Amino acid sequence: xxxxDITDLFRIDDLLSDEEKAARDTVARxxxxxVLPIIGKHFREGTFPAHLVxxxxxxxxxxxxxxxxxxxxxxxxxxxxxxxxxxxxxxGLRSFASVQGSLCMFPIxxxxxxxxxxxxxxxxxxxxxxxxxxxxxxxxxxxxGGMRTRARKEGDHYVLNGSKAWIxxxxxxxxxxxxxxxxxGGPESVRGFLVEKGMPGFSAREIPGKFSLRASVTSExxxxxxxxxxxxxxxxxxxxxxxxxxxxxxxxxxxFAVTGAAIACFEGAREYAQxxxxxxxxxxxxxxLTQEKLADMLQExxxxxxxxxxxxxxxxxxxxxxxMVSLAKRNNVKSALDIARVARGIYGANGITDDYPPxxxxxxxxxxxxxxxxxxxxxxxxxxxxxxxxxxN
Amino acid sequence: xxILVTAKRVEDPESKIKVKPDGSGIVQEGLKYKxxxxxEIGVEEGLRLAAKHGGEVVVVxxxxxxxxxxxxxxxAMGATRAVWVNHAGALDQLGIAALLQKVVEKEKPDLVVLxxxxxxxxxxxxxxxxxxxxxxxQATFASKVESLESEAEKNKVPAVALTADGKAVRxxxxxxxxxxxxxxxxxxxxxxxxxxxxxxxxxxxxxxxxKSKPIEELTPEKxxxxxxxxxxxxxxxxxxxxKAGIKVPDVATLVEKLHNEAKVx
Numbered sequence: 001x002x003x004x005d006i007t008d009l010f011r012i013d014d015l016l017s018d019e020e021k022a023a024r025d026t027v028a029r030x031x032x033x034x035v036l037p038i039i040g041k042h043f044r045e046g047t048f049p050a051h052l053v054x055x056x057x058x059x060x061x062x063x064x065x066x067x068x069x070x071x072x073x074x075x076x077x078x079x080x081x082x083x084x085x086x087x088x089x090x091x092g093l094r095s096f097a098s099v100q101g102s103l104c105m106f107p108i109x110x111x112x113x114x115x116x117x118x119x120x121x122x123x124x125x126x127x128x129x130x131x132x133x134x135x136x137x138x139x140x141x142x143x144x145g146g147m148r149t150r151a152r153k154e155g156d157h158y159v160l161n162g163s164k165a166w167i168x169x170x171x172x173x174x175x176x177x178x179x180x181x182x183x184x185g186g187p188e189s190v191r192g193f194l195v196e197k198g199m200p201g202f203s204a205r206e207i208p209g210k211f212s213l214r215a216s217v218t219s220e221x222x223x224x225x226x227x228x229x230x231x232x233x234x235x236x237x238x239x240x241x242x243x244x245x246x247x248x249x250x251x252x253x254x255x256f257a258v259t260g261a262a263i264a265c266f267e268g269a270r271e272y273a274q275x276x277x278x279x280x281x282x283x284x285x286x287x288x289l290t291q292e293k294l295a296d297m298l299q300e301x302x303x304x305x306x307x308x309x310x311x312x313x314x315x316x317x318x319x320x321x322x323x324m325v326s327l328a329k330r331n332n333v334k335s336a337l338d339i340a341r342v343a344r345g346i347y348g349a350n351g352i353t354d355d356y357p358p359x360x361x362x363x364x365x366x367x368x369x370x371x372x373x374x375x376x377x378x379x380x381x382x383x384x385x386x387x388x389x390x391x392x393n
Numbered sequence: 394x395x396i397l398v399t400a401k402r403v404e405d406p407e408s409k410i411k412v413k414p415d416g417s418g419i420v421q422e423g424l425k426y427k428x429x430x431x432x433e434i435g436v437e438e439g440l441r442l443a444a445k446h447g448g449e450v451v452v453v454x455x456x457x458x459x460x461x462x463x464x465x466x467x468x469a470m471g472a473t474r475a476v477w478v479n480h481a482g483a484l485d486q487l488g489i490a491a492l493l494q495k496v497v498e499k500e501k502p503d504l505v506v507l508x509x510x511x512x513x514x515x516x517x518x519x520x521x522x523x524x525x526x527x528x529x530x531q532a533t534f535a536s537k538v539e540s541l542e543s544e545a546e547k548n549k550v551p552a553v554a555l556t557a558d559g560k561a562v563r564x565x566x567x568x569x570x571x572x573x574x575x576x577x578x579x580x581x582x583x584x585x586x587x588x589x590x591x592x593x594x595x596x597x598x599x600x601x602x603x604k605s606k607p608i609e610e611l612t613p614e615k616x617x618x619x620x621x622x623x624x625x626x627x628x629x630x631x632x633x634x635x636k637a638g639i640k641v642p643d644v645a646t647l648v649e650k651l652h653n654e655a656k657v658x
Contacts, residue, residue, distance in 0.1 A: 005409075005423050018462055019600055022469060026595045060597030072597040082597070 004267055010302050015309060016077070023064075023074060024081035028088070030059055035089035042215040043090065043360050048172065049215060052093065057127030061086070061097055063105035069121035071105070076312040080256030084308075087260030091364035092216030094257050099168045100124060102250035104131025104177055107192055110245070111236030116194065120175060132173035134164035134195075134221050135243045141166075142377045145187035145240055149180040149223065158182070158233065160193060160201075160226040166371070170219025171204040173197065177234075178223070179243045192234035192242050201226040212367040248322050251372045252315060255328035256308035258336040258368060259301060261361040265336075265343035266297045268357055273346055284346070293342050300335040307331055323385040326378040334375060337365040394448035394555070396439040397502035398472065399493070400463040401429040402456055403513040416628040428463040431508025433470075434585040437592040438535070438553055439506045440471045446555055448503075449473040453496050455489060457481045461608060468603035469595035475608040476500070480620065488613075488620035490522030495616035497527060502580065504562065506553070509534050509584040520584035530577035532564035536586040552589055 013021065034055060042049045056062060060072040065079035074082075079101075086094040108120050123129040140146040149162025160180055170176070174197045182189045195202055201224040210218060234242070273285035273294065284290050311328045314320040340362035344351040351358055369375050380391045404410055405425040413420055428436075439450040452467040454460040455478040464475040478492050497505060510517035524531035537552050552565040561578050567586050577583075595603075613620045641647045651658045 018465060019604060022462075022466065022595065022600045022603075023597050026469075026597070026600065030594055058596060059594055060599070064597050072601055074597060074601065078597075 004270070006270075006298065007263055007267060007301065009298065010306065012302075012305050012309060016081070020075075020078050020081060023078045024085060027059065027061065027082045027085040030055070031085050031089040035086075035093060039090045039093070039215055040354050040357070040360065043092070044214075044354050046210070046214045048096070048217045049093065050172070053096075053127040053130070056097065057125065060125075061101075062127055063101045063109070063121065063125050065101065066105055066109045066121070069109070069117055070125040071109075071121065076252065076315040077309065080253060080308060080312045083253045083257035084260035084263075087257040088264045089260075090215050091258075091261055091361065091368055092213045094260070095168050095213060095216050095367075098250050098253055098257070099133055100131055102253055103133035103246050104175070106249050107177055107234060107237075107242065107246050108194075111192065111234040111242060113231075113235050115231070116234070120194070124175075129174040130169055130172050132167050132169040132176045132219070132221075133243075133246065134167055134170075134176050134178040135247075136166050137163060138165040138220075142374055144179075144243065147179070147181060147187075147190070149178065151180040151182050151191065151193060151228070153183060153230075154227075156230045157227045158193065158230065160195065160223040160228055162223050164221040166207070167204070167219045167221050168213075169217055170221050171206045172217050173204070176202075176204075176221060178221070188239045190240050190242065191238060193228050194232040194234070195223070195226060195228055196232070199226050199228065212363045214363075244322075247372060248325055251325050251329045252311060252320065254368060254372050255325065255332045256312055258332050258365065259304045259308060261365060262297070262301050262304065262336040262339040265340045265358045265361050266294070266301055269297070269343035269346040270294055272350075272356070276348075290346060293346060297339045297342060300339060304332040304335050323381060326373065326381040326385075329373060330375055330378040330382065333365065333368050337362070337369055340365050394443060394446045394504065394559075395500070395502040396443055396448065396450045397497060397500055397505045398436045398439040398450055398452050398467065399429075399432050399505075399507040400436065400452050400454045400460070400467045400475075401432055401508070401511045401513075402426050402454065402460045402463045403429045403511050406430070406512055412629050412631045416630055418626075418629060426459070426462070428466050429508050429511040429513075431510060431512070431585050431587070433467075433508075433592045434587070434589050435506040435508055435583075436467045436470055436472060437590045438583075438585060439504075440593075441590070442504070442506075442553065442555065446559075451476060451500055451502065453478065453493065455480055455484065455492055464608055465600075465603045466595060468606045468608075469599040470593060471599065472606075474606055476611060477608050478611050478613065478616070480613055483622050483626075484620055485622040485624040486516050486518040486522060487623060488618070490519050490526055491618045492613060492616060492620065493519065493523050494526040495618055496611070497523070499616075504579060505529075505582045507582070507584055509586055520582055524582040527580075527582070529581050531582040531584075532562070532566055532575045532577045533584040534566045534568075534586040535564045535583050535589050536567040536572065537565070537588045537590070553583055 063071040064074045067073045083094055086097055105124050108116055135144050137147050151158040151160045176195045178193045178195045179190050182191050203222050204219045207218045273290050274283050276284045278284055307328050311324055340358055343358040344362050347356050350356055384390050405427045408425045411420040443450050450472040451474055452472040453476040454464050476496055507520050535553050554563050556563055561576050563576050565572050565574050
């Protein structure tokens with residue numbers, strides 16, 4: 001369905017090139033036809049719609065912003081628009097694409113050897129190999145430098161021990177990019193390891209009981225004396241800047257993407273408010289309280305879209321910084337979450353069921369609020385940039 | 394095999410179309426546009442035939458620079474190159490068919506596949522005129538065979554298929570109360586109906602590749618066609634707004650109203 005005219009009040013469409021719009025529209029069409037009709041059921045049943053992976057690959061979504069190796073080679077703006085449309089479908093599906101593209105294919109593309117790129121990237125673009133990204137541990141979320149997972153060098157192998165938590169795609173992944181400290185080193189010794197499914201000692205377990213991202217797989221990874229060949233170490237980066245650069249890319253995509261969920265909630269709530277009649281035959285949209293809610297939603301969507309687009313353009317010009325990414329992620333995710341909550345309210349009692357999408361988006365966005373740098377950590381990144389004082393230490 | 398397909402730029406059927414107060418046309422401000430859905434089905438059918446028998450698909454559109462968006466869409470779906478007839482202003486169906494005739498004479502395709510009609514003014518004339526102007530056979534309203542056979546069986550006999558000797562196409566078409574199968578000697582004109590196929594999504598690599606595919610620019614003057622319309626649109630008006638319905642308390646009242654007010658039972 002095309003957007004309501006009011007949603008693009010600021011004619012942001014006019015700031016996009018024909019290809020950018022064409023890419024967005026092709027993914028939008030896919031989401032309307034193939035995602036929206038089935039995603040509610042997957043969320044309810046807590047299943048990942050794996051049948052969509054080859055379809056996403058066929059569209060060229062996986063690693064769409066990378067050059068060569070079977071990837072589409074699109075700019076950051078287009079990548080953001082693609083993710084925004086997937087997010088309009090479901091944050092779980094978008095998270096799958098973010099992890100596959102930004103967190104797995106990107107580090108192999110940026111830091112991998114030619115042999116690693118040839119071996120992994122084309123099959124990951126085709127969706128034949130699924131990737132996951134292991135940085136967070138159960139005791140080390142916002143502070144990845146404290147990680148306990150270690151790799152000990154033994155001849156031409158590394159022996160990996162430890163565990164990772166909250167790993168999107170974990171239990172369905174064919175390859176995990178695992179960040180571990182090497183030998184007795186500190187955070188400066190962190191290296192990236194390509195741990196493949198079936199390596200003895202490597203296991204993944206789904207985390208049960210999630211109320212969020214239910215159409216996505218979230219897992220714990222465990223490594224017990226996993227022997228990883230040295231040829232599976234990413235040669236191009238040492239230290240925490242490796243994983244952080246991946247996160248910076250993924251966060252940018254997320255900041256752009258979440259507006260898709262906000263738009264879905266806004267447009268749904270607007271339509272619902274216009275058709276829902278209470279009291280003397282008037283729609284609830286005719287009441288000032290509802291109008292204020294819708295006005296607030298639209299205002300935040302316009303702002304978030306402009307922030308996302310500007311950030312992606314800066315990235316394409318090579319001028320984006322992590323502080324900008326923090327501001328965008330912080331603003332856009334919080335506003336999308338607020339919009340989803342208010343939309344949920346407009347739907348009244350109907351809003352608490354999964355017959356309508358806002359509660360699904362709302363619950364999903366609670367994860368997005370926390371992952372990829374919590375809202376609080378991004379606040380402190382901004383605080384440090386503003387005052388020069390590091391509140392982490 | 395060379396196949397020529399069309400990509401008319403039409404208003405997105407899902408946007409809200411408003412007629413100008415003076416009835417001279419529709420309000421274009423804020424409208425979204427897309428490729429005519431019947432033409433998109435034609436592009437898809439052309440791509441499938443070309444994939445099966447080898448050859449290329451060339452896409453043509455007529456209009457201002459804006460139609461390049463629809464040409465790029467067809468190129469992103471997989472067409473090899475595009476022909477753009479640059480023309481601003483009104484055109485009637487005879488003019489469109491005359492322009493297409495010249496493009497066909499220049500391109501010499503084996504087959505032209507175009508939508509049975511465009512969803513803006515729903516004329517359903519261009520394919521037929523074009524076949525007549527060219528002196529070619531035509532098979533209109535190509536449609537999928539609806540049968541109880543398995544998917545595999547259905548796919549064995551596509552609705553538009555080249556005959557074994559490669560000299561004709563066999564086309565299943567929708568007619569009143571059923572389907573007719575025609576065999577038309579090549580070169581020929583085929584027009585597409587809604588149920589012929591499900592067009593593919595333009596893939597992201599396809600969109601990137603489309604950027605560098607050539608679009609050849611022609612004009613009615615270059616083609617030597619006088620496109621002065623013979624038909625003039627005098628006035629457009631929106632259909633009258635429907636009055637709100639009423640709720641009736643029970644079946645008896647419903648029957649009473651249908652009988653006495655609507656006079657249908």
